Amino acid sequence: MSKTRILIALLLLLSGNHAKAQFNTVSRPGNRYKVTVENPTRTTNKAEVTPESITSENEKSVPDKVALSSTDTKKKEQVARYLSVCYPLSSVKINSPYGYRKDPFTGKRKFHNGIDLHARSAKVFAMMQGRVLKVGEDKVSGKYVTLQHGSFTVSYCHLSQIFVSQGQAVLPGDVVGITGNTGRSTGEHLHITCKFNGNSIDPMLFLKLIEDTQQSCVAALTVL
Ligand SMILES: [Zn+2]
Known part of the structure; x- marks a missing residue:
């Protein structure tokens, strides 16, 4: 049994949890980087604007409020990802x-x-x-x-x-x-x-995954 296969399975397991966590927050699985428009009439885009039609690519053309909401979404995602894993004891030795x-x-x-x-x-x-x-x-x-x-x-x-x-x-x-x-x-x-x-x-594979996940979330949160 290869370590890579186990790691991939672990990561898939984690992404599954993440997707579930998303339901409780703000975005939907597969729709992670789309932003929510709180007031679509404020946008300058003449075409019909729906929350789905605005993606992170044209983020710069939408009002500040929307950009803030996008950062908020990303923060919530990282927090949810951080909380999707937990060490088995409060102190691991x-x-x-x-x-x-x-x-x-x-x-x-x-x-x-x-x-x-x-x-x-x-x-x-x-x-x-x-x-x-x-x-x-x-x-x-x-x-x-x-x-x-x-x-x-x-x-x-x-x-x-x-x-x-x-x-x-x-x-x-x-x-x-x-x-x-x-x-x-x-x-x-x-x-x-x-x-x-x-x-x-x-079981070190689990502990390592927890460490990597939480460290990457902290790193992502510090730059948001
Ligand atoms: Zn033992």
Whole structure:
């Protein structure tokens, strides 16, 4: 499975969320850069003017009010994009990465199918919009929550408390539970497992996507 394919899928997933966020703000998907004309009669264009007929290309020929509204729209878009992702914890510190490592219980070389984040009774956030696929408890994962985000699933393990139930819709930033030390765990931490079409992938891809998305939004907002 190629990393590029997973990244493309992640980006598509994110753009899907973005499109949904747009419905709640001002523009429509596929109509992102068109501006809203609050008073069409103020324009000098003799042809019939509808909001759809004015695009960012002829922005300079329309009144100031319209240009302002365009900047406003772009700002709202960036804010919506920023909020379409959320780190799983308010403070992210990686204790153990994805890949082969010495098993903390047996001391033998074993594949670690997720990442371990440092946590102390911390709120666990949904990283993207999605739904709760499963809520459960077993000897290995302890109390866990699995979220579905398109073709991806994300499991949060060793929780002490769970605040969501199966089938529930989640938005980025929703608190799904509280970290703990349940199951096969040597100390409190948050273990995150991510899967793409059922195959485990490095959750760092998600964390990187969140970082890149939020950084690019901040950069775009500073020049608007
Ligand atoms: Zn782990």
